[in-house]
Amino acid sequence: MNTKMAPPRVFKNYINGEWVSSVSGHTFDNFNPANRRELVGVFQKSNQQDVAEAIQAAKDAYKSWRIIPPPKRGEILYRAARMLVERKEAYAEQMTREMGKILDETRGDVQEAIDMTYYMAGEGRRLFGQTTTSELPNKFCMWMRSPIGVCSLVTPWNFPMAIPSWKVMPALICGNTVVMKPATDTPLSTYNLVQTLEEAGVPRGVVNLVTGSGSEVGTAMMTNDDVRVVSFTGSTEVGRKVSAACAPTFKHSCLEMGGKNIIMVMEDANLDLAVEGALWGGFGTTGQRCTASSRIALHKEVYKDFVEKFVARARSLKVGNGLDPSVQMGPLINESQLKTVEQYVEIGKNEGAKLLCGGERLEGGDYDYGWFYSPTIFGDCDPQMRICREEIFGPVVSIIPCGSIEEAIEIGNGVVYGLSSSIYTRNVNRAFQAMRDMETGIFYVNAPTIGAETHLPFGGTKQTGNGHREASTAALDFYSEWKAVYVDYSDKLQRAQIDT
Numbered sequence: 001m002n003t004k005m006a007p008p009r010v011f012k013n014y015i016n017g018e019w020v021s022s023v024s025g026h027t028f029d030n031f032n033p034a035n036r037r038e039l040v041g042v043f044q045k046s047n048q049q050d051v052a053e054a055i056q057a058a059k060d061a062y063k064s065w066r067i068i069p070p071p072k073r074g075e076i077l078y079r080a081a082r083m084l085v086e087r088k089e090a091y092a093e094q095m096t097r098e099m100g101k102i103l104d105e106t107r108g109d110v111q112e113a114i115d116m117t118y119y120m121a122g123e124g125r126r127l128f129g130q131t132t133t134s135e136l137p138n139k140f141c142m143w144m145r146s147p148i149g150v151c152s153l154v155t156p157w158n159f160p161m162a163i164p165s166w167k168v169m170p171a172l173i174c175g176n177t178v179v180m181k182p183a184t185d186t187p188l189s190t191y192n193l194v195q196t197l198e199e200a201g202v203p204r205g206v207v208n209l210v211t212g213s214g215s216e217v218g219t220a221m222m223t224n225d226d227v228r229v230v231s232f233t234g235s236t237e238v239g240r241k242v243s244a245a246c247a248p249t250f251k252h253s254c255l256e257m258g259g260k261n262i263i264m265v266m267e268d269a270n271l272d273l274a275v276e277g278a279l280w281g282g283f284g285t286t287g288q289r290c291t292a293s294s295r296i297a298l299h300k301e302v303y304k305d306f307v308e309k310f311v312a313r314a315r316s317l318k319v320g321n322g323l324d325p326s327v328q329m330g331p332l333i334n335e336s337q338l339k340t341v342e343q344y345v346e347i348g349k350n351e352g353a354k355l356l357c358g359g360e361r362l363e364g365g366d367y368d369y370g371w372f373y374s375p376t377i378f379g380d381c382d383p384q385m386r387i388c389r390e391e392i393f394g395p396v397v398s399i400i401p402c403g404s405i406e407e408a409i410e411i412g413n414g415v416v417y418g419l420s421s422s423i424y425t426r427n428v429n430r431a432f433q434a435m436r437d438m439e440t441g442i443f444y445v446n447a448p449t450i451g452a453e454t455h456l457p458f459g460g461t462k463q464t465g466n467g468h469r470e471a472s473t474a475a476l477d478f479y480s481e482w483k484a485v486y487v488d489y490s491d492k493l494q495r496a497q498i499d500t
């Protein structure tokens with residue numbers, strides 16, 4: 001028997017149309033969070049020089065890419081979308097290995113990239129501007145979209161293909177060029193996306209990929225004078241640093257950050273539906289979604305019934321390696337995230353919340369090789385507890401009793417974040433009241449706080465975002481600038497506001 005193991009696959013940076021090693025000569029290993037014995041791949045530990053080269057390549061490529069007719073750019077994206085469809089299963093499996101979430105969810109992640117790619121490809125034949133009247137005779141007025149330049153795209157690990165696609169596709173269709181940096185825990189899915197774009201025919205230098213740390217690679221991408229646009233998705237803490245780094249040269253920055261999302265369950269709700277929603281919203285992606293339903297404001301009249309059902313369902317969830325089709329919840333992304341969850345569970349207990357289920361690291365057998373934690377529910381929470389205000393980013397749901405919709409809305413809005421919220425009710429008046437009064441960028445009725453579609457704006461208010469939106473036509477507003485154009489065909493000098 002041949003016991004020799006195949007050498008691990010080494011993945012390179014993509015700069016100016018070439019797959020290249022980092023000039024640093026260093027690499028980092030990426031392991032499967034469900035099985036630390038499995039090396040997913042070896043990636044480039046890049047440095048500032050790699051970033052500078054990638055930005056220079058993007059700057060050079062911008063000169064020709066910006067004037068390619070957008071429908072032609074769209075044709076490349078259509079090709080990329082079709083290739084993603086063909087590769088969906090393979091990419092989903094690789095994503096489960098590097099990120100841990102179950103196959104159903106990684107298929108959804110790739111599907112989101114497919115949807116976004118098709119959507120933005122179609123924008124190549126739209127990118128609508130407007131025409132309008134002029135106050136002067138024989139004068140024509142319009143405004144149109146212009147590309148901006150080089151974009152730095154920095155992404156987190158929880159949606160490793162979907163989130164990069166939300167950024168790169170609108171950037172490209174608008175005529176910009178990009179440098180992308182995925183999180184160090186999940187570089188493979190972004191690599192796969194970039195490779196697909198290359199094979200679909202994106203010209204050299206238009207898309208560049210540099211892997212490595214946030215402190216070195218990320219910082220260099222935020223501070224280079226040739227970068228005009230920064231799109232960042234990640235924690236609020238890092239987003240604050242990104243915002244400060246962009247300020248001196250007034251780079252446009254789109255910041256999509258943390259959340260502390262709430263499901264409000266009213267006494268007239270379809271309770272079984274609400275329980276299923278809370279389960280999917282709270283424990284899908286192991287609670288590691290920016291839109292995770294980490295809080296539930298639960299009407300006192302249905303408190304006991306809901307809690308009984310919810311706890312029973314959470315206890316029944318099968319936790320394990322996401323490649324196993326019977327598994328319903330995968331591991332946490334890494335040891336540090338697991339420790340964060342452990343700390344918050346201790347905080348919750350010390351604050352006096354009632355631990356209803358979970359609250360422990362899963363151990364024994366294959367669990368010992370991954371970062372597994374049990375689905376955890378706290379009951380009888382006070383909205384002021386830290387577990388009800390701070391983002392935990394793990395499988396921990398806090399239930400807060402409430403007595404009315406007004407109270408639920410107050411609890412819901414009482415955090416610094418404003419990403420997503422939802423209400424379960426059969427009363428249309430209450431649904432509209434909550435829709436009007438919740439301060440979140442996304443709102444659902446009779447569904448959990450997760451489930452965004454690519455043709456609707458995505459993003460949050462308050463400390464979740466800085467006012468921009470991803471996806472939909474809203475993304476075009478970030479990746480292009482309006483140019484107002486006046487065409488005077490009167491053959492004489494006409495002065496606005498003066499020659500009235």
Ligand code: NAD
Binds near residue numbers: 154213289419
């Ligand atoms: P993170 O902030 O630690 O890292 C995000 C990215 O920023 C990574 O690529 C990282 O390497 C890079 N980075 C780190 N320091 C940097 C620096 N100083 N300069 C530039 N880049 C730097 O976040 P994470 O742990 O990867 O992801 C989890 C967080 O992302 C959660 O807070 C979650 O809510 C948030 N998130 C938000 C959304 C949204 O759309 N609102 C979506 C998904 C995740």
